[in-house]
Amino acid sequence: MNYTLHQLKIFLKISETQSITKASEELHLTQPAVSIQLKNFQDQFSIPLTEVVGRKLFITDFGKEIAEAAEKILNEVYAINYKTLFHEGQLAGRMKISVVSTGKYVIPYFLSEFMKEHPGIDLIMDVTNKTKVVESLAQNEVDFALVSVLPKKMKINRVELMENKLFFVGPSAMSLKNINDGKKLFEELPLIFREQGSATRGAMENFITRNRFSIRKKMELTSNEAVKQAVLAGLGSSIMPLIGIKNELNNGDLQIIPVKGLPIITTWNLVWLSSKNLSPAAKAFLEHIEKAKTKIIDEKFNWFGDY
Structure with a gap:
């Protein structure tokens, strides 16, 4: 053979x-x-x-x-x-990270310099919804997970990275005449949801339930990019993470619709099992995060404060 x-x-x-x-x-x-x-x-x-x-x-x-x-x-x-590579004096190994779908707009900036400094490290990153991310963490299939909602009934360690803000968003061409309160917005505008198991879906449903809104109509899509494209096309509105719509807001393609109780604010956390025996590569990444996260946030996400 x-x-x-x-x-x-x-x-x-x-x-x-x-x-x-x-x-x-x-x-x-x-x-x-x-x-x-x-x-x-x-x-x-x-x-x-x-x-x-x-x-x-x-x-x-x-x-x-x-x-x-x-x-x-x-x-x-x-x-x-x-x-x-180790005998040549380089840090080497594989590092696996499972990332919730909106986290793909966040984690690359925290990885960029680290990966440049350590070319001997191979990165495997799986981008999926919250349920699958938590499953991969629980089954010890990954070194780290990036989540905005901490998993329950699991002993974990974590490092807080930055805020995650979710706003009610619609296409800029959409008229809001005669719709002057949140109840009417949710009752009269078609709503677009993420799939079950998504943290964004959970946050949106909790907000609707807490405010006792009745929804007119809903569409379910399996990624934030798909939701964004549907909103841009005028199919409806949605509660979306700010992190994924920067360009569309700057271009005037989307608008943030003010609603009492929004934005929903959570925190992006890098988490790992407390019992995890971290590899030298994973330990080095944590050290990099602790040293560089403030600078990264200030340089790459300073626009967050405008919303």
């Missing part, structure tokens, strides 16, 4: 995503390139690694075994690389 580490990496990613399209996106390769490597890898086995049912890709039982073996092989390769 003449399979390569590159093929092992591609097949492992395909097995994780169960999609050639998603694997190509995460690996920053074209779909044809991934498909060719999968075919070349499959040609070395007499037993199918994948099967397609109803246009959906599935990994066979044999393929799952090969994927497990591939992961072990790649982990050993990473370990060799990290040991080499």
Whole structure:
């Protein structure tokens, strides 16, 4: 057999995503390139690694075994690389962070300088909703999680990063004539929600329940970007995190609609299990955060104070 580490990496990613399209996106390769490597890898086995049912890709039982073996092989390769870098005097290793979807507008700024200073560290960052982030933390699958709502019934340590503000937002072209209070806003304007399990969805529902608003109509979308595009298109309004709409506010495409009780203010927290045995890379990142977070907030998020 003449399979390569590159093929092992591609097949492992395909097995994780169960999609050639998603694997190509995460690996920053074209779909044809991934498909060719999968075919070349499959040609070395007499037993199918994948099967397609109803246009959906599935990994066979044999393929799952090969994927497990591939992961072990790649982990050993990473370990060799990290040991080499360590002996050369560089900090090295892998660091995994699970981030709630709106956190993708926050965490890169806290990582940027750190990653430049330590090129031997490989970063794996999963961006998903709050429920899945908490699950990955509870199962010890990640070093850190970035959340705006602290997980309950879990012993964690945390570092506060910055405020998270949520406002009621609509398209700038929307007229608010004859709608002069929050109750009418929520009863007469179509509302757009995030999916169940989202912290933004939870904050929005709590606000509506607390104020006993009746809602006229709702649409449910699975990402803040999707919600933003729907609001921009005039499909409705929503309670949205300020962090993700800076450009649209500056361009005049969106407007913040004043509502009593808003904004909802929470805090972005970097959290980890209290029992977690942090790697040298993870410990170094915490040290970087403690030293640099004030400067990062002042330089990158000083516009927050304008709202």
